[in-house]
Amino acid sequence: MKYLKTLQAKFIDRPNRFIAHVDLNGIVETVHVKNTGRCKELLIKGVTVILEESDNESRKTKYDLIAVYKENFGLINIDSQAPNKVAKEWLESKDYTYIKPEYTYGNSRIDFYMEKDDRKYLMEVKGCTLERDGIGYFPDAPTERGVKHIYELIKAKEDGYEVSLAFVIQMEGVNEVLPNIETHPEFGVAIDDAKKAGVNIVFIKCRVYENRLEYIE
Template identity: 60%
Template sequence: MQYDRVIWGKFIERPNRFVAQVEIDGAVETVHVKNTGRCKELLLPNVDVVLSESDNPNRKTKYDLVAVNKAGLGLINMDSQAPNKLMAEWLSTQGFDYIKPEYSYGASRIDFYMEYRHKKYLLEVKGCTLEKNGIGYFPDAPTERGIRHIHELIRAQKEGFAACIAFVIQMPKVKEVRPNVETHPAFGEAMVKAQRAGVQVLFLGCNVEPDSLTVDPKRIKGKFF
């Protein structure tokens, strides 16, 4: 996936989860943050950030904050919409007969429903931006919604679907994601139950550039079809 009209800036502060103050060419600009998560380990004073200029002249903010440079690791894409967009692009190259995003199942909307030769698939996508010692962790904050989706996938697997949880790793070098049990133990417990039930786990490592996010074929781990 591509971003248009990107520029660099210096992060100053984040008054709330929706906006940040960023220095651009010596001037302070209020920008939209495309991730409502905490991201406290990423958005530190004076770090370099990447901004994408909006094409909507009626917006209150001119720029979206889409990536941040983390010392010792490199550029991390923190756009929460990017994982599903990237997954849609990647799935379109995988030979499925039919792909439908935002599929209603049970009490949830699962990110993707696919078909291949009469086999039905359900895929839930999680973006990962939290890294410790070369390992990715999810979630960075408690997610009851995430647990509900896992239980839906367990039920779908029992009903004959091929169910999968895919982690889109929005940073370089990292090859796998582990449940962040320190932050949300219940998520780790749900993941164990899912894998025991046959739900597959897929990791998609990404190449991150200021103006793009692409799947790194060398960092794809796991299969479900």
């Protein structure tokens, strides 16, 4: 996936989860943060961040904060909309005969429904932006919704679907994602239950650029 127009700025602060203040060429700009997670280990005063300029003149904010340079690591994409776009591109490179985003199953909306021959598939997608010692962790904040989705996948498996939980790794040099049990122990329990039930755990590795995010085969 690609961004149309990107530029660098310096992060100042984040008054709430929706907006941040950045220094853009000496001017303080209020920008929209495209990630409602905490990102506290990334959004540190003075770090270089990547903005995407919007062409929507009716918006309150002209820019979206989409990525951040982590010291001694590199660029991490934190756009929460990016994982589903990358996952769709990844799925389209496979031999599925039908792909439908946002499929309602049970009491949840699962990110993707696919078909191949006479088999039916469901895939839920999570984006990983949290890294420690070269390993990815999810979530960076408690996610009851994420736990709910896992148990919906387990039920779908019991109903005959082929099911996957895909982690789109929004950084380079990280090959796996583990449950962040320190932040949300229940998510770790749900992952264990999913593996026992036969849910396929997929890691979609990426190359990260200031103007795009690409999956790696």
